[in-house]
Amino acid sequence: MKLKDRFIALAFVTLTLVMFQTRVLGKEVARFPFENRNGSIVLTVKLNNFPRPLKLLFDTGASGIAVGQSLADSIGLKSNSSQKASLVGGTMDISISEGNTVHLGAFRLINQNIAIFKELHKVGTDGVIGNMLLKHYIFKVDYDKKEILLYNFGDFEEKEALIIPIATPQGMIMIPGVLNITGDQPHMGDFVFDTGASYNLICFRPFVRKNKLLVSGFKVESSGGTVSMGMRSPTFTGNAASFSISGLLPVKNMSVTLMAGTGENENWNPGADGSLGIGFISRYNFTINMQKKEIYVVPNQINKNGKV
Numbered sequence: 573m574k575l576k577d578r579f580i581a582l583a584f585v586t587l588t589l590v591m592f593q594t595r596v597l598g599k600e601v602a603r604f605p606f607e608n609r610n611g612s613i614v615l616t617v618k619l620n621n622f623p624r625p626l627k628l629l630f631d632t633g634a635s636g637i638a639v640g641q642s643l644a645d646s647i648g649l650k651s652n653s654s655q656k657a658s659l660v661g662g663t664m665d666i667s668i669s670e671g672n673t674v675h676l677g678a679f680r681l682i683n684q685n686i687a688i689f690k691e692l693h694k695v696g697t698d699g700v701i702g703n704m705l706l707k708h709y710i711f712k713v714d715y716d717k718k719e720i721l722l723y724n725f726g727d728f729e730e731k732e733a734l735i736i737p738i739a740t741p742q743g744m745i746m747i748p749g750v751l752n753i754t755g756d757q758p759h760m761g762d763f764v765f766d767t768g769a770s771y772n773l774i775c776f777r778p779f780v781r782k783n784k785l786l787v788s789g790f791k792v793e794s795s796g797g798t799v800s801m802g803m804r805s806p807t808f809t810g811n812a813a814s815f816s817i818s819g820l821l822p823v824k825n826m827s828v829t830l831m832a833g834t835g836e837n838e839n840w841n842p843g844a845d846g847s848l849g850i851g852f853i854s855r856y857n858f859t860i861n862m863q864k865k866e867i868y869v870v871p872n873q874i875n876k877n878g879k880v
Contacts, residue, residue: 598710598728602679603721606630606713611854613713613767615701615720618675619686622647626698631768632745632860633847634702636685637674640692643699644669649686666690679722681705700768703743712859715872725863733859733868734819738765740865746844747867748818751775751828754789755813761845765867769849773815774798777805777831777838779845785830798831805831815852820869823852 607614613630617637628637639647644667651667667688674681684704692699705711710723712730739746745765751773752758761779780786792808799805809829814822831837859868 598723598726601709601722601724602676603719604677604679605718606720608715608718608854609696610770611850612770613720613850614697615676617701619647619649620673627696628699628701629697629768630702631700631766632703632706633764633766633768634700635743636687636702636704637699638666638687638689638692638702639699641667641688641690644686644688649688651688676720703745706745706860706862710859710861710863712857714857715854715874716857725861728859728861728864730859730868730870733870736818736867736869738860738865738867740862741843744844745860745867747848749773749848750814750816750818750822751785751812752814752822753785753812757788759783759785763846763848764844765853766847767850767853769847770851771829771847771849772827772851773812773846773848774807774829775831775846776842776844777833777840778842780830781833781838786832790830798829805834805837807831817848817869820856823855826852 604615607616607627615628615630617626617628619626619637626639626643639649649669649672652670653668654665655668669686669688670683672684672686674684681704705722708725710725710728712721712723714721736747739762746762747765748760749763750758750760759779761775763773775785786808790808790812791810793810795806795808797805798807807829809827811825812828814824815826815828816822855871855874856869857872858870861868
């Protein structure tokens with residue numbers, strides 16, 4: 573091989589290796605601040621050329637951005653199509669605005685769909701931003717620095733973090749956990765990882781009935797009702813001896829909510845044992861890697877200092 577051909581071949585191999593390394597390593601691509609509102613993650617977002625920054629709740633239980641009709645009219649969002657959305661409590665007709673640009677600080681997403689609801693009540697916020705970013709980037713929430721960090725998919729290591737496997741049926745993030753009501757009987761389950769929910773943990777009726785949680789010595793402190801995944805149920809709230817996500821030290825004496833039975837929900841199959849909310853999740857800095865179906869968790873300073 574001539575010297576020139578060897579040089580070209582070497583350059584090609586070097587370029588290929590560089591490209592491969594860039595592809596497989598999880599490189600940071602963006603970071604932006606968030607507001608911590610009692611654990612809830614609120615992002616400052618700008619849509620298109622609308623001058624006012626919007627406050628959107630980060631909700632892993634939602635698939636994208638959603639706003640109410642009045643705000644959509646102010647922004648000038650145009651409805652390109654309509655569809656039915658599955659919501660807590662049933663379904664609703666919504667409009668879809670296509671081709672929008674989303675700004676998170678200096679980071680920009682183009683050609684984004686925005687769901688428009690006739691009414692969208694999220695106290696103190698303008699709407700929600702769902703797991704759209706999780707589909708394209710490794711997503712890290714650092715409560716100690718109040719920052720979101722995005723990385724390209726690829727090899728990624730979080731020092732001192734516990735790696736928890738997740739499942740993603742129908743776009744939901746499912747995480748394994750262990751609930752112990754009275755301290756003498758652990759119950760393993762799969763729970764929806766829902767940053768948009770304000771509670772610690774709610775257990776759905778099939779899981780409660782199967783493990784006889786309401787008659788296991790559970791001390792009720794309050795009662796009420798809830799609508800979860802389209803099912804209306806009475807609920808009872810009290811403290812459980814402990815709860816943990818797989819591999820972590822249990823959180824003791826944690827408030828949990830149990831669904832009671834009705835004629836409507838006795839044969840309900842929600843596809844999950846319950847829902848894990850931000851009250852529990854916010855104890856940890858966490859990183860979601862949808863490509864590897866893993867979450868990496870590290871206790872944050874709130875957790876280390878023993879604050880709830």
